[in-house]
Amino acid sequence: MVKKNIYDASASALGYIYQVRYALLLALQKLRNVDDPDNCFISIEILDDIAFEENGTPTELLQAKYHGNAGNLTDRSSDLWKTIRIWSEMMTDPLQTFESATFSLITTESSAPETIASLLSEDKTRRDAGKAVIAMQKIAAETENKTNAAGYSAFNSLELWQQKKLVNSIYIICNSPTIMDVDSKIKKELILSVSDNHVDAFSSRLEGIWFKRAIEVMSSPSENGIGLGEIRSAIDDLRTQFLPSNLPSDYDEVEPEYIDIDNDNRIFVEQLRLLGVNDRVIKNAIINYYRAFEQRSRWSRDGLVKPGELKTYMKILQDEWDNRSSLLEMKCDLSDENQKLDMGKDLYAICQTDGAKPIRPEFKSEYVARGTYHDLSDNRKIGWHPDYDTLLQSSNDKGVA
Structure with missing residues (x-):
């Protein structure tokens, strides 16, 4: 059996798949709560790994970090400080406004008590943004860690009020679902759209539509996101295809890779x-x-x-x-x-x-x-x-x- 190279590109590919799949899960969850799906957009790799905008204003920015192996998000983790660098630079961008936006770092890694990740968790009993600011200021003053130098520098460049504003808006979500667990959670979101025995087939088709649109948007110079109303329409269309009087149509635009009419003897x-x-x-x-x-x-x-x-x-x-x-x-x-x-x-x-x-x-x-x-x-x-x-x-x- 061939031993995997630790730098195998498959890890990076899994990270991208996780990011796009997690974005679909978030979009489905958002659909349950948003007032007007047509005015809410989700983007991938534009403002951030994943971002939500309502009426043209960013409301949620998310960084998704996928790790196949178990680990801890430490105070000096490169995942943490790469993310802090990105968000610190956003705070000083005169062309963007993030007044009411929340910043979330979603990771499959765990966090120990009293670490920055724990202090910025969604759990109100553990959350203490004031303590987190002090801890981050202390770490950002260090000079030995070259890997995190850009993150430290970006955070240090913020005014004190900007640091506090940013950190107050950060939520670190550890132990997020694995790539396969996300798939299961997506199916749970769709359980009311189709019968139990067909939810796998329904989900795989919705995910196919989602991945195709995500690639189109990321490749387009003119599109900035996918409207939640578009996702709602895709679900409604699929729902009609899964009625007892119908079946899904998957191959309307598909053709064989190779057609050789002259030598086809079938x-x-x-x-x-x-x-x-x-x-x-x-x-x-x-x-x-x-x-x-x-x-x-x-x-x-x-x-x-x-x-x-x-x-x-x-x-x-x-x-x-x-x-x-x-x-x-x-x-x-x-x-x-x-x-x-x-x-x-x-x-x-x-x-x-x-x-x-x-x-x-x-x-x-x-x-x-x-x-x-x-x-x-x-x-x-x-x-x-x-x-x-x-x-x-x-x-x-x-x-x-």
Whole structure:
């Protein structure tokens, strides 16, 4: 087994994942208490690791420090003084106002009694900001610790009233939940939005939406945060997808990494070639086949479909194909090759449009039906050309020869 390098980048990656995941937890908790979600925004890596703004004014700034191994947040901890440096510099920034903001350091580490972390805890029985200021002034006067020098300098540069104001606004939250515990807490926040047996699937989809939006905002020069109203809308939308009459749609915009039409010898592709359709039609078929396969698989993994539901659905589509095919055959002269080609094209077009029956009444994404037809075609349970069985066998015989 390969031994991990202590400087492995995975630790840093976990820190970022923790930060974004913790931000979602805080946003969900905030949603319960905020008066107007549309006027409250959460940002990541803009004002601070995590920050809340209401009506354009910063109200909460948070630093999140994740450590995989147990430890203590000591008075000379680099996590503490890096954070103090950032917040001290904010206090002197003429372009920002933090009059009513609170500053929170959230860490998975513990704190000992009478340490700065303990004196600035949320617990009123232990909290003593006055003592904390004195302790911080004393430590910041030290010169031996080069690692914390910038933090000491920034704190010392503040006027006494600024130091007191800052420290009075600081809350240090130790023993914060681990990255997996945060996941559990997020699910608890969502328990009223979905049935108990589907909360895992619901949470993973919300987190997917959240991570995508967080990356978009952090990458955008014009966006500064995510409105809590947007999160509320995402939850409401997901809630409708998890109703008994619906299912979540996860693959509307997903495509296979690689499409090679010329060398694709799958049977459902060969069935389309029998009709002489163009590459655009084949490409769409490949995409829908992929999306439908992935979607059915995810529904099954997440336990969102009832036992036998997918099998029943495939039978419904097969019956739909059989009915449409029989009606078209009435108008077709099966001795005429051109008419048989036209019939096959018409049958395919109908099954991909009007015949794309949803798996549940409220499910609107047609790629599942379209792609599932191709799954049936790939297993030769249905076909488009009236002579598809014979033609496929002939093609296979030629390939073997």
